[in-house]
Amino acid sequence: GARIPAELLQDPEINAAIAQDLPATHDFEVHRTIWRLRRCGARHVGLQMPEGLQHWATRLADIVRRFVPSVESTTIFGDVTFGACCIDDLAARALGVDFLVHYGHSCIVPTDQTTVATLYVLVEVQVDVAHLVATVRHNFAPQKKLALMGSVQFKTGIAEAAEQLRREFFAEAGSASVPQVKPLGVGETLGCTSPAVGDVDAVVFVCDGRFHLESAMIQNPHVPDGFFRYDPGEFKLTREGFAHGQMHKIRRAAIEAAKGASMVGLILGTLGRQGSPGVLEEVERLLDRRGTPHLTLLVSEISPERLALFRDVGAWVQVACPRLSLDWGEAYSAPLLTPYEAHVAFGDTAYQDVYPMDYYSNRGGPWSNYGAHNGHGGSLGKKFSHLRNRKYSSIEYEDPEAPVH
Structure with a gap:
């Protein structure tokens, strides 16, 4: 360009x-x-x-x-x-x-x-690459296979550190790999979308919180030596854990409870572009096929107090942020499912041993943005083409030279 x-x-x-x-x-x-x-x-x-x-x-x-x-x-x-x-x-x-x-x-x-x-x-955000490289060298043996990941702010530092470690330290081919799930960038992770790291011994994740890291851990429960978080602001490396068994137990219980609901509420998140009409329609289709009554609620922030007002709703499916259900689902009086969980509860999808973090992956399941109707947020039932056509959204300015009537 x-x-x-x-x-x-x-x-x-x-x-x-x-x-x-x-x-x-x-x-x-x-x-x-x-x-x-x-x-x-x-x-x-x-x-x-x-x-x-x-x-x-x-x-x-x-x-x-x-x-x-x-x-x-x-x-x-x-x-x-x-x-x-x-x-x-x-x-x-x-x-x-x-x-x-x-x-x-x-x-x-x-x-x-x-x-x-x-x-x-x-x-x-700048990363002290020399310190990151020295930290990895101090804590891992050269024959280990390591993957480096992080949040998007640190992607340049991650790439530079990986290149240096491949060149100067790791003996194994394929070590200091930087995995990718498209369309995200190399090494980039979202709270709802994470690459599979493949055959590695450990992962070093560069970030300043746990939200993105947890996404990577959920997607990759089988990494033998686990995950380590490098905080580039604190210059610290910490070993991180995740209660996979507890999460699966809670989510499976929510799915089972939702199956018996006589009325299902569908939530389309209106906070920016969180809600995908195509993903919502896929869930509508599943419920219609079963003959389960459902209503649709548009809401920007999904609070337990607001949903509790709908006493007739036995289960909710929220098309906003999958992590809301995973992290806070127990705070709600009725089961609050993600689109993936809705496909398990109301469709033919089997519950997966590895919980999919593929919400924005272009190879995501039919519960994901690119998997629904084969298009990002795509909708078959509702046409949104007018939103993409900028000629309808150009701003009309008054001509400053025109006479005032």
């Missing part, structure tokens, strides 16, 4: 603003953002980011307004943003935003499916 012009990359005023207002450890891709906004003549820019980055939102808005002459206003989105699935292009369009910048996550909702022009900025 086209490259960012050198004069923009070397602009002393832009570089001074970045150095003064933003942390040197985080890459907010300011030059690329300014370049894209200038090229398309954006006038109303939306900025969306998770809570951990919102401290810098107003500074980014100031930089955008200062260095993109066409920009007349910026809107910072304050709603909670758990992941890239929460990209709120629909609200952006409703607010008259003509360009949305989403920070902190990779592109899992393709930009040709968003209703306004969209730029994803990963916000890569």
Whole structure:
């Protein structure tokens, strides 16, 4: 594709603003953002980011307004943003935003499916590669087969460390591998989507929390020496465990309890793009085939108190975030199933020994975004093509030269 012009990359005023207002450890891709906004003549820019980055939102808005002459206003989105699935292009369009910048996550909702022009900025965070490499060398023998994974912020550091370890330390071919599940990037893991690591002895996972790591552990329960978390901010390596048996026992009990429900509630999450109409319709089809009555509820945040108001509903299937059921399912008075669990409870799918973390994998089951009707969020029953057709969502501006009537 086209490259960012050198004069923009070397602009002393832009570089001074970045150095003064933003942390040197985080890459907010300011030059690329300014370049894209200038090229398309954006006038109303939306900025969306998770809570951990919102401290810098107003500074980014100031930089955008200062260095993109066409920009007349910026809107910072304050709603909670758990992941890239929460990209709120629909609200952006409703607010008259003509360009949305989403920070902190990779592109899992393709930009040709968003209703306004969209730029994803990963916000890569620097990793002390030398320390990560030294930590691995100190804790693992050269003949071990190791995989390196992490959250998207650390992907460059992970790749550099893996390359160095392959070159200088590990004797085994295939060690220091960096697994991938497409369409995610190499080594990238989501809370709901994780690559299978294959034949390795241990996994080193680079991240600053456990959410993404748990996804990788659920997808890979058979790693002999287990998982180790490297925290690049604390410079610590910790051995991590996961209660696989307990999780499977709880989820199987929820599935069994749901089978007897005389009324099933289907939840389509409306927090950004969490809810996939195609995935919902697959579950509707299963229930219709069984003759089980069902209702559909649209809700942005799924709380136990809200669902408890529906006393006639014997079980819920939530098409929002699979981890909500896994991590918090016991807090709800009725079983709260994921789409995969719904296919086990109401369809012909057998419960799997390895719980699938494939919600955004392009090889996911019929309960996943790409597996449902063979398309990302695809819907057969409801047509959403008008949302993808930008000519219907272009913002109408008044001509400043036109006479006022």
